[in-house]
Amino acid sequence: MSTALVTGASAGIGLAFARELAARGHDLVLVARDEARLQALAHELGDLHGVHCxxxxxxxxDRAAMQRVADRAGDRDAPVDLLVNNAGFGLRSSFLRGDIADEEQAVEVMIRAVMVVSQAAARAMVERGHGAIVVVSSVASYVSMGTYSAVKAWARVFTEGLATELAGTGVTATALCPGFTHTEFHDRAQLRMGALPEALWLDADQLVRDCLADVARGRVVSVPGRQYQAIVGALAVVPRGWCAG
Incomplete structure (x- = not known):
């Protein structure tokens, strides 16, 4: 039985990953800040699917806490076969009006932690000759809309580079680039999304299934939803400045 480590597992896309992976029989390492939610989820998934959580x-x-996660991802005695770097958050304010501490936190969580944890996991996976790493980026990585877009662009390009380095090792890396998804993400960021057409919303559970199918195929970039595949295709040919905001 394989083990998956999911960061940001207590809510949103991370929660959807945890539930889908448990249903497929994977043991789980659930990572998040909210211990009560993690414990409840661990009991739920253990009872439903008989997996160890x-x-x-x-x-x-927090760098010390992040290092504990990296150490677990790279543990040779309790191998992690799939790493899902999902933890993250939205930034409500523009760069000039926002608190620089929030901007720095975004870099710590969505860049530095991804880099450090991915390296630890990848090194251990390469030694075993198998494994997979998923980094949650965003369709926002294809446009120029503040720090969040920049952070997610880093995540996508980092993953593309990692996939190239891992070629031939038996280990894969996939950047997941979702569009708007029905989760609590936007509520937590206090973003008003009521005017967005329903056709642009993705279902988190289907998104995860699509991503895992792309991982199995060895795809480096996974863009769930035909509407977002079309949007990303269009963004590839329009001048980048047209998408700034």
Whole structure:
């Protein structure tokens, strides 16, 4: 039985990953800041699917806590076969009006932690000759809309580079680039999304299934939803400045 480590597992896309992977029989290492939610999820998934769920409480903006996650991802004695770098958050304010501490936290959680944890996992996976790493980027990585777009662009390009380095090792890397998805993400960021057409919303559970299918195929970039595949295709040919905001 394989083991998957999911960061940001207590809510949103991370929660959808945890539930889908447990249903497929994977043991789990569940990482997030909220211990109560993680414990409840661990009991739920263990009871439903008979899998072992390890809880690892960590704020990835804290370097010591993040290192504990990296150490677990790279543990040779308790191997992680699939790493899902999902933890993240939205930034409500523009760069000039926002608190620089929030911007720095975004870099710590969605760049530095991804880099450090991915390296630890990848090194251990390469030694075993198999494994997969998923980094949650965003369709926002294809446009120029503030720090969030920049962070997610880094995540996508980082993953593309990692996939190239891992070629031939038996280990894969996939950047997941979702569009708007029905989760609590936007509520937490206090973003008003009521005017967005329903056709642009993705279902988190289907998104995860699509991503895992792309991982199995060895795809480096996964863009779930035909509407977003079309949007990303269009963004590839229009001048980047047209998409700034």
């Amino acid at each position: 390890e809880v690892l409480v960590a704020d990835l903006a």
